[in-house]
Amino acid sequence: MKEQFTPDHPEYWNESYEQGARAAWNTGAPAPPLRRYFSDPKAEPAPPARIFVPGCGHGHEVVMLAKMGYNVTGVDLSPLAIEHARTNLGDLNATLLAADFFDLALQPEYRGAYDAVVEYVCFCSIRPGRREEYVTAMANLLRPGGLLVGLFFNTQRPGGPPFDVTANELRTLLRTSFEIEQLGIAPDSIKPRAGRELIAVMRRNASPLR
Numbered sequence: 001m002k003e004q005f006t007p008d009h010p011e012y013w014n015e016s017y018e019q020g021a022r023a024a025w026n027t028g029a030p031a032p033p034l035r036r037y038f039s040d041p042k043a044e045p046a047p048p049a050r051i052f053v054p055g056c057g058h059g060h061e062v063v064m065l066a067k068m069g070y071n072v073t074g075v076d077l078s079p080l081a082i083e084h085a086r087t088n089l090g091d092l093n094a095t096l097l098a099a100d101f102f103d104l105a106l107q108p109e110y111r112g113a114y115d116a117v118v119e120y121v122c123f124c125s126i127r128p129g130r131r132e133e134y135v136t137a138m139a140n141l142l143r144p145g146g147l148l149v150g151l152f153f154n155t156q157r158p159g160g161p162p163f164d165v166t167a168n169e170l171r172t173l174l175r176t177s178f179e180i181e182q183l184g185i186a187p188d189s190i191k192p193r194a195g196r197e198l199i200a201v202m203r204r205n206a207s208p209l210r
Helices: 010-018 032-039 060-067 079-089 128-141 167-174
Strands: 050-054 071-076 095-098 114-120 142-153 178-185 197-204
Touching: 032 060, 032 142, 032 197, 050 060, 050 128, 060 071, 060 079, 060 114, 071 079, 079 095, 114 128, 128 142, 128 167, 167 178, 167 197
Parallel strands: 050 071, 050 114, 071 095, 114 142
Antiparallel strands: 142 197, 178 197
């Protein structure tokens, strides 16, 4: 009998990529709201700031940020996803790791090492029971005052992945480690996700790392 993996396991995502199920998640380009945010000359942080991209998948946001001059680290649990990301990255300079970001956030060399985290379809991929752990991991990766900039998926339906989250749930989850500077419906999501993506900009507070 074939072993059944969960979203906590690399093989769950490898199988998904092999079967083409991730195709619906791969838009072939960076998310428009994130592209808009970082294209603003006043965007914070400015290049060459260090940015961490969890669950980077095909690496479209990694490629975008590398082209803008950021020092980017993209991480995905699936080695196959990282292979796709390396192909898309080409000769651009960025770090790509097949690893579990929950583990990296506990390692001394990663703790407090980043000026920003860019979130896109990672949070909605993890089991809801690990969301508090996600917030702790992101806070540990960021320096005090660093930013969590991301899109969160209000799928408006049960089950997953992708797993649903509302704006109120995000506020409750994040307030222990972050000051929320922006949170609302993204006005420029791709058509299939219009009205269901929450864009958020949150600043890590000065609380000690955990």
